[in-house]
Amino acid sequence: MTKSTHEEIPQEVERFDIIFRIQHVIMFVTFLLLAFTGWGLKFAHVDVSNWWIRVWGGAEVAGVIHRVAGVTMILDFIFHVIYLAILFTQGKIGFRKETTIIPLPKDVLDVMQNFAYFLGLSKNKPKFGKFSYAQKFDYWAVFWGMFIIGLSGLALAFPMAATLFIPQGITGWIWQLFALLHSDEALLAIVFILFWHFYNEHLKPEVFPMSWLWVTGMMSVEEMKHKHPLEYEVRFGKGKE
Amino acid sequence: MRTSKSALATVLLLLLVVSSSAYGESSCLVCHNAMSGTSTTASGEVVHLEVKMSEYEASVHGFMACTDCHQSFTENPHMAPEASVADSVKELSEQLGSKAKVDAVAYSACSTCHYEVYEQVLGSVHGRNVVEEGKSDGALCLDCHGSPHTIVKGEGSPVSRTAVVETCGRCHGSEELSEAYGWEGHIMDSYMESFHGKKYTLGHTKVPTCVSCHGAHDVRSKDDPSSPIFGTNKLTTCGRCHDGANEKFVVSITHQPVGPIPHYAEKGLIVLLMSTIAFCVSHVVLEAFSDIRDVVFRKEGSGHDQEHA
Numbered sequence: 001m002t003k004s005t006h007e008e009i010p011q012e013v014e015r016f017d018i019i020f021r022i023q024h025v026i027m028f029v030t031f032l033l034l035a036f037t038g039w040g041l042k043f044a045h046v047d048v049s050n051w052w053i054r055v056w057g058g059a060e061v062a063g064v065i066h067r068v069a070g071v072t073m074i075l076d077f078i079f080h081v082i083y084l085a086i087l088f089t090q091g092k093i094g095f096r097k098e099t100t101i102i103p104l105p106k107d108v109l110d111v112m113q114n115f116a117y118f119l120g121l122s123k124n125k126p127k128f129g130k131f132s133y134a135q136k137f138d139y140w141a142v143f144w145g146m147f148i149i150g151l152s153g154l155a156l157a158f159p160m161a162a163t164l165f166i167p168q169g170i171t172g173w174i175w176q177l178f179a180l181l182h183s184d185e186a187l188l189a190i191v192f193i194l195f196w197h198f199y200n201e202h203l204k205p206e207v208f209p210m211s212w213l214w215v216t217g218m219m220s221v222e223e224m225k226h227k228h229p230l231e232y233e234v235r236f237g238k239g240k241e
Numbered sequence: 242m243r244t245s246k247s248a249l250a251t252v253l254l255l256l257l258v259v260s261s262s263a264y265g266e267s268s269c270l271v272c273h274n275a276m277s278g279t280s281t282t283a284s285g286e287v288v289h290l291e292v293k294m295s296e297y298e299a300s301v302h303g304f305m306a307c308t309d310c311h312q313s314f315t316e317n318p319h320m321a322p323e324a325s326v327a328d329s330v331k332e333l334s335e336q337l338g339s340k341a342k343v344d345a346v347a348y349s350a351c352s353t354c355h356y357e358v359y360e361q362v363l364g365s366v367h368g369r370n371v372v373e374e375g376k377s378d379g380a381l382c383l384d385c386h387g388s389p390h391t392i393v394k395g396e397g398s399p400v401s402r403t404a405v406v407e408t409c410g411r412c413h414g415s416e417e418l419s420e421a422y423g424w425e426g427h428i429m430d431s432y433m434e435s436f437h438g439k440k441y442t443l444g445h446t447k448v449p450t451c452v453s454c455h456g457a458h459d460v461r462s463k464d465d466p467s468s469p470i471f472g473t474n475k476l477t478t479c480g481r482c483h484d485g486a487n488e489k490f491v492v493s494i495t496h497q498p499v500g501p502i503p504h505y506a507e508k509g510l511i512v513l514l515m516s517t518i519a520f521c522v523s524h525v526v527l528e529a530f531s532d533i534r535d536v537v538f539r540k541e542g543s544g545h546d547q548e549h550a
Contacts, residue, residue, distance in 0.1 A: 044439035059445035118527035163489040175493030176503040195521040
């Protein structure tokens with residue numbers, strides 16, 4: 001990965017390596033399994049849920065699928081964090097404001113700038129780094145989901161183990177809280193994925209039906225220049241067009 | 242031919258009636274199979290007259306004679322009560338006055354065969370409501386199992402796994418009775434919204450129904466120390482399914498309404514949910530419109546391309 005402006009600019013660059021791509025596939029497969037089986041349970045009183053859960057092999061099997069998928073997703077998440085730490089210690093990733101996934105004040109300004117553009121109040125779209133605010137939102141939503149849904153889900157799936165960590169004084173309401181958190185936040189996650197991720201990565205005219213980046217990991221430099229101009233400048237220099 | 246056949250049938254039928262000295266099921270059912278509607282006794286109790294022969298014979302009691310239970314009816318039905326009622330049945334029937342207003346003898350006759358079960362019921366919160374408090378609300382045999390004329394095993398029984406929750410709910414979902422007896426409000430709703438209840442609705446075959454935790458014939462008040470859900474008894478009761486159920490765990494299974502902390506936490510989450518959805522939807526919709534606008538009205542392309550131009 002060079003930042004030299006003298007080197008040849010390649011046709012395309014690898015945006016996500018194979019390890020990240022596998023993490024993503026595990027994440028969305030388990031997400032879909034969890035959403036499909038959990039939805040039937042959350043809305044058990046709706047007539048169609050009975051048929052839907054039978055599609056998944058009945059209530060017992062759906063419960064097993066849900067638990068296995070949940071644990072797999074959490075392991076995938078933990079692996080992701082460890083993998084980031086490894087890349088960091090090897091010096092393969094570092095902090096740079098144009099390429100970081102960490103939210104910065106600029107992201108808030110970008111949101112305002114973009115809304116101004118949408119409404120015709122500004123002629124210019126914001127210029128994004130490697131990760132736009134939409135992508136950062138998408139990414140950190142998983143952390144939020146893991147914290148709320150993952151922890152409550154673990155407690156609900158393994159209640160006796162959870163009692164080792166639950167202080168005596170809060171047992172009167174913590175279980176109800178776990179159940180509410182788990183199901184409400186899951187609904188939020190599903191709606192968020194449907195609106196945000198599906199629009200931005202599938203339905204948007206320029207990517208429809210989907211961006212193949214999740215399979216190939218590659219992004220054309222042309223696309224990078226267009227969608228992530230600040231990253232392009234960092235990698236290939238400002239003057240190069 | 243038809244006339245002679247039906248004449249023969251009539252003769253045979255009469256022979257049957259006359260020859261049947263014990264007034265067994267067939268002779269009673271000759272009339273009651275064909276009857277419909279109700280009759281009202283002197284005390285104002287409504288009696289359903291119809292007993293479908295086909296249903297009765299298909300029921301678990303189909304082998305019995307009517308007078309095995311309706312012991313007060315003998316040769317001259319409806320006219321000579323107290324004929325040959327067993328002492329134990331008679332004694333029991335006197336305790337059931339508040340409940341069994343039409344034929345307390347028949348109501349008590351279940352005890353002839355189902356003696357131990359009947360004893361349990363009489364000692365349960367249901368039975369004591371009748372025999373000790375003299376009320377008619379406590380459930381006895383017929384309230385849960387339906388008419389003895391139609392009791393079947395398995396599917397179709399009101400106490401089968403698939404029907405028992407609805408059967409308990411006929412009383413325990415009633416606002417009137419909840420108020421009268423000071424039950425926690427919405428017992429049935431809280432079960433249906435629990436993980437147990439939701440899985441039950443979805444046809445889970447092991448998840449507990451009412452009777453799994455509360456017991457059936459010997460059901461106790463939740464305040465009765467011998468109830469399986471009283472105090473530390475819950476450790477054993479919950480532990481039957483949940484290995485190692487401890488005190489911190491068993492409090493999770495309750496009919497209590499949602500407490501204030503989870504309630505307001507949920508409200509907060511709903512605000513978060515709605516604002517996230519509002520942001521995402523408005524962003525997506527506005528972006529879509531601006532993309533269309535750029536294509537239709539600004540053919541030069543979007544903002545930063547112009548900047549480069």
